[in-house]
Amino acid sequence: xxxxxxxxxxxxxxxxxxxxxxxxxxxxxxxxxxxxxxxxxxxxxxxxxxxxxxxxxxxxxxxxxxxxxxxxxxxxxxxxxxxxxxxxxxxxxxxxxxxxxxxxxxxxxxxxxxxxxxxxxxxxxxxxxxxxxxxxxxxxxxxxxxxxxxxxxxxxxxxxxxxxxxxxxxxxxxxxxxxxxxxxxxxxxxxxxxxxxxxxxxxxxxxxxxxxxx
Amino acid sequence: xxxxxxxxxxxxxxxxxxxxxxxxxxxxxxxxxxxxxxxxxxxxxxxxxxxxxxxxxxxxxxxxxxxxxxxxxxxxxxxxxxxxxxxxxxxxxxxxxxxxxxxxxxxxxxxxxxxxxxxxxxxxxxxxxxxxxxxxxxxxxxxxxxxxxxxxxxxxxxxxxxxxxxxxxxxxxxxxxxxxxxxxxxxxxxxxxxxxxxxxxxxxxxxxxxxxxxxxxxxxxxxxxxxxxxxxxxxxxxxxxxxxxxxxxxxxxxxxxxxxxxxxxxxxxxxxxxxxxxxxxxxxxxxxxxxxxxxxxxx
Numbered sequence: 001x002x003x004x005x006x007x008x009x010x011x012x013x014x015x016x017x018x019x020x021x022x023x024x025x026x027x028x029x030x031x032x033x034x035x036x037x038x039x040x041x042x043x044x045x046x047x048x049x050x051x052x053x054x055x056x057x058x059x060x061x062x063x064x065x066x067x068x069x070x071x072x073x074x075x076x077x078x079x080x081x082x083x084x085x086x087x088x089x090x091x092x093x094x095x096x097x098x099x100x101x102x103x104x105x106x107x108x109x110x111x112x113x114x115x116x117x118x119x120x121x122x123x124x125x126x127x128x129x130x131x132x133x134x135x136x137x138x139x140x141x142x143x144x145x146x147x148x149x150x151x152x153x154x155x156x157x158x159x160x161x162x163x164x165x166x167x168x169x170x171x172x173x174x175x176x177x178x179x180x181x182x183x184x185x186x187x188x189x190x191x192x193x194x195x196x197x198x199x200x201x202x203x204x205x206x207x208x209x210x211x212x213x214x
Numbered sequence: 215x216x217x218x219x220x221x222x223x224x225x226x227x228x229x230x231x232x233x234x235x236x237x238x239x240x241x242x243x244x245x246x247x248x249x250x251x252x253x254x255x256x257x258x259x260x261x262x263x264x265x266x267x268x269x270x271x272x273x274x275x276x277x278x279x280x281x282x283x284x285x286x287x288x289x290x291x292x293x294x295x296x297x298x299x300x301x302x303x304x305x306x307x308x309x310x311x312x313x314x315x316x317x318x319x320x321x322x323x324x325x326x327x328x329x330x331x332x333x334x335x336x337x338x339x340x341x342x343x344x345x346x347x348x349x350x351x352x353x354x355x356x357x358x359x360x361x362x363x364x365x366x367x368x369x370x371x372x373x374x375x376x377x378x379x380x381x382x383x384x385x386x387x388x389x390x391x392x393x394x395x396x397x398x399x400x401x402x403x404x405x406x407x408x409x410x411x412x413x414x415x416x417x418x419x420x421x422x423x424x425x426x427x428x429x430x431x432x433x434x435x436x437x438x439x440x441x442x443x444x445x446x447x448x449x450x451x452x453x454x455x456x457x458x459x460x461x462x463x464x465x466x467x468x469x470x471x472x473x474x475x476x477x478x479x480x481x482x483x484x485x486x487x488x489x490x491x492x493x494x495x496x497x498x499x500x501x502x503x504x505x506x507x508x509x510x511x512x513x
Contacts, residue, residue, distance in 0.1 A: 006384055009384040009388070016502055020498075093498050096499065099502065100501075100505045103509055104509055107512060122513045126509075126513070
């Protein structure tokens with residue numbers, strides 16, 4: 001219980017850190033750390049009924065989110081030669097304040113939702129919703145394509161948190177399928193970022209709308 | 215026995231500066247000034263005369279005195295160990311924040327009264343940053359009130375047991391971190407302001423007191439020492455463990471104050487001062503931590 005809560009607090013703090021940071025390298029590391037922390041969540045949330053299922057899920061999550069994704073993204077950042085988000089649509093202080101507001105909304109929302117009895121921690125559902133909101137916010141408020149991929153990953157982490165805590169009986173196949181989907185998505189996005197950069201010399205998505213055939 | 219926290223604050227608070235300076239000297243490989251240097255400085259300043267510019271009014275002379283008076287009143291509200299504060303009533307933490315605000319208002323007013331452009335700049339920065347730290351402080355204290363179910367500082371800051379930390383550890387840890395950042399910002403310590411700087415362009419707190427001298431400056435020195443002591447007492451009040459004996463608790467809490475001073479010294483030694491444009495981000499971050507703690511404590 002205490003360790004689960006501790007992990008959830010760390011997830012909240014990593015999300016806030018992402019909302020307030022401009023360096024892409026640091027953001028990638030934070031998302032990797034969040035993935036590794038979340039990898040331990042199924043093991044800790046179901047400690048008394050630990051099975052091969054949860055162990056495999058934890059190992060798979062840690063390897064994919066903690067090693068493979070950061071490697072892809074660092075490669076994309078290195079190829080594109082960008083180190084920081086210069087001018088996001090929403091500033092960093094405003095992003096932090098919005099993050100806190102989103103956390104408040106998540107907590108309010110979860111008091112109105114019917115929750116299963118055996119949920120691992122009362123904070124689990126609000127934190128999961130907060131991750132989803134933070135991910136969506138990152139996608140709409142940042143210009144760099146890498147940051148938008150990170151937002152997508154945070155969004156997926158939120159869904160994963162919710163799934164681990166609420167639906168303890170999810171079949172392994174479904175979880176593996178979700179993980180594979182995300183893996184393919186990040187793979188494709190990494191290649192896309194590389195190609196965008198090679199064609200247009202920048203990865204700011206707002207400039208893509210001004211393309212013309214010439 | 216409720217006069218003990220106030221007495222300790224009055225006698226020991228200048229020692230905190232000595233401990234911080236010794237810690238910084240240790241990191242820099244120097245011997246450092248004597249631990250009692252702040253007392254010597256105050257003694258020296260009290261025996262000097264004061265010089266007042268002809269352009270200043272009574273506000274300039276009132277600033278340090280009102281500041282010291284407000285800080286002394288705030289000191290009567292803060293407990294230490296098991297001993298309650300001299301004055302304790304429900305919602306006294308609002309008065310605590312208000313008195314510190316009054317102190318700041320008069321420091322700023324006295325700085326503006328000199329008409330110096332540098333002092334106006336420092337006053338502007340001080341007010342801007344405190345507009346960000348005050349909400350953070352109030353939210354942090356509200357979280358504590360919510361967690362303990364008490365509304366008075368004396369009841370909120372009683373030594374907590376290990377069971378309490380096990381129950382709401384993450385919330386308390388967030389509050390402690392937020393309060394530490396607020397302590398550094400409110401007392402003009404390094405990530406926000408450099409207490410040793412001698413370049414007016416970068417100063418915040420020190421620039422506002424440039425024109426004060428003699429006994430007035432001694433008052434300012436003493437009230438800033440007291441202010442540091444009070445904020446450290448808030449942090450120690452949450453962290454200090456409870457033992458069976460009230461006197462042991464007091465000893466632990468007093469020792470904790472100097473541990474906080476060492477922590478501040480270590481932070482000052484290993485961190486550089488933040489750029490002015492980044493400071494608001496740090497302070498909003500402290501407010502965000504306090505708000506997260508408050509929300510987590512609701513469920």
